[in-house]
Amino acid sequence: MTIDWWTLGLQAVNFAILVWLLRRFLYAPVRRVIAARKREVEAAQEAAAAACATAEEEARRLREARAALEAERQGVLDQAAAEAAETAKAALAEARAAAAVQVEKAQAAIAAERQAALEAAQGDLAALATGLAGRILQDTAATIAPGLFLDGLADTLARQPEAERARLAADMAAPGAVATVVTASPLPPEDRAAWSARLLPLLGGQGSLGFEVDPDLLGGAELRVAHSQLKFGWADRLAAAKRAMVGNERA
Template identity: 45%
Template structure:
């Protein structure tokens, strides 16, 4: 068996050409395709990592927003509860204030009504007392009634300081008359008794005239030109009524 160097050389050249063709037409494109795929995969991986990071960031933001919303909700609920409590307290205080005003108004109204009823009762009692006194007085003799009031007036004038009695007498100068008003007309002899008694106390020259006024109920009034001395039941009852109304 002989070895053919030409054949070996041709086969070597053919193998080299084949290797070059494979390298040129297959290996390099495959490497380029692999590099391209690797680059694409790396790009996709980077994008996926970026998306993951972004998603994590967005998730963190969502969690933060959720936590903020939860906090705001809690704060809002707390504030709403506090406002509701304050509103309830205000309404309760207003209701208590209105109730106190109503109660005070009711108390004042009751007190005013009570005072009015008491005043009316006192007025009725005074009127009733006046009526009873008038009826009792009617049963008394006229002379006794006249003498009793004259004695009271006599004691009053006699007890006055001399200066005051002189001042009363000076009002009756220059023909001025002292008018004696009694509840019922005096008989002539009674009028003379009164005139003599008054002149004894106020002066002999005093002019005394007499009038009657049934509204006095009992007693008399001395009408000086500038003063009136009242000794009547009407005046006593009026004073009693004023005292009752003031109490």
């Protein structure tokens, strides 16, 4: 057995050279590539982390924006609800006011209608009553002697104020002055003298007394002096009673 020392030495040198060669052309490039890839991966991870952080920030911003929008929406809804409530309240108040006006108008109309109906009923009733009374008085006036009304007319004339009586006396003092007595039925001639004797002194004792018939008086008598009338007829009393019944005038 022999060992070739040249070969042994050359193989050792060859291996050392191969170590150097592979270190330069294999291991170093591979480690560089791996390191570069590692850097790329780390950079990609950092970029992904940054993108993730950005996305999270964006998501947080969107959540905040959504919350703000929700708050704004709620605010708008609240405001709309308040405005709607206010509008409804105003509309309700307006409706109530309008209804009150309508009710008031209706009540007024009802009252007016009621008053009108009442007045119409009163008028009808007064007309009916005065009509009945007029027919009764017309029937009874025929049975009553007109002379019975002399006392009443004389009392009425006597109760006139002094100034009125003075004015009547002045009218009667005029030349040819005639005081006219109007009755519902003609006075008998014998009563006319009594009427003249009774009434002329109350009119100042001057002039004369004339007589006229007016069936519309129903009963009683009227005294007409110049432009003055002294009414003591039943028709006037019925008219006054009718006015009092319909409320236009108190009897």
